[in-house]
Amino acid sequence: MIIAIDGPAASGKGTLGKRLAAHYGLRHLDTGLLYRAVAHAVLSAGHAADDRSRAAAAAQALDPTGFDEAVLKSQAVGEASSVVSAFPEVRAALFAFQQEFAAEPPGAVLDGRDIGTVICPQADVKIFVTASPEARAHRRWLEFSARGLPVAEAEVLADIRRRDERDSGRAVAPLKAADDAHVLDTTELDVEAAVAAAIVLVEARRSRA
């Protein structure tokens, strides 16, 4: 079984992806980490995120095993990742790895922006997770605070809005719900309620199979 989860920044894709993978005994891939790792490689080599040829080269050279999530999940890397991810060469370089990951038995849960539309259009279940920008900013701010990263909530909200706009507006693989995706709005749901709602969607699909 392949479960595709897409949605805007900090909507809870990764949390849901991990929980569904554990529940169904599937592997999980947070595809945002791939774009974050490319952005981090470009920045740490002293280049700007909008340096297209450096970003393409970093994506082609990427070793997608063993990411340091603490480093990649910073605000600066998040912002840069949405710049590098708009380059078609970067997306092309990361395409095969994601498709191969999904194809390996017994299946997988992948989360990102284009899983249901581009990477796994054949996914058994597609979930588009969303929540209000304010709820998402608050959750991400809590996360940064818990990690001891001081940042103003208004700044997190501005970053989220900027990234959503860039991710939705790009020409290649923009952030959008697939026509056959179930939209799950978690603004009023805590993690447990969101996981339970997602399991209901997966079970409904399985009972039709």
Ligand SMILES: Nc1ncnc2c1ncn2[C@@H]1O[C@H](COP(=O)(O)OP(=O)(O)O)[C@@H](O)[C@H]1O
């Ligand atoms: N339904 C929810 N209610 C409250 N907090 C949530 C919910 N889903 C996720 N979170 C929290 O919000 C933050 C962002 O979630 P995450 O799964 O990392 O989102 P994404 O992968 O979409 O960026 C995390 O700190 C996570 O624990």
Ligand SMILES: Nc1ccn([C@@H]2O[C@H](COP(=O)(O)OP(=O)(O)O)[C@@H](O)[C@H]2O)c(=O)n1
């Ligand atoms: N499948 C994907 C996943 C992420 N991305 C890009 O990578 C950035 C970081 O993704 P992420 O999932 O780690 O971001 P958060 O939702 O965790 O903040 C996004 O803003 C997108 O620009 C993408 O283009 N396609």
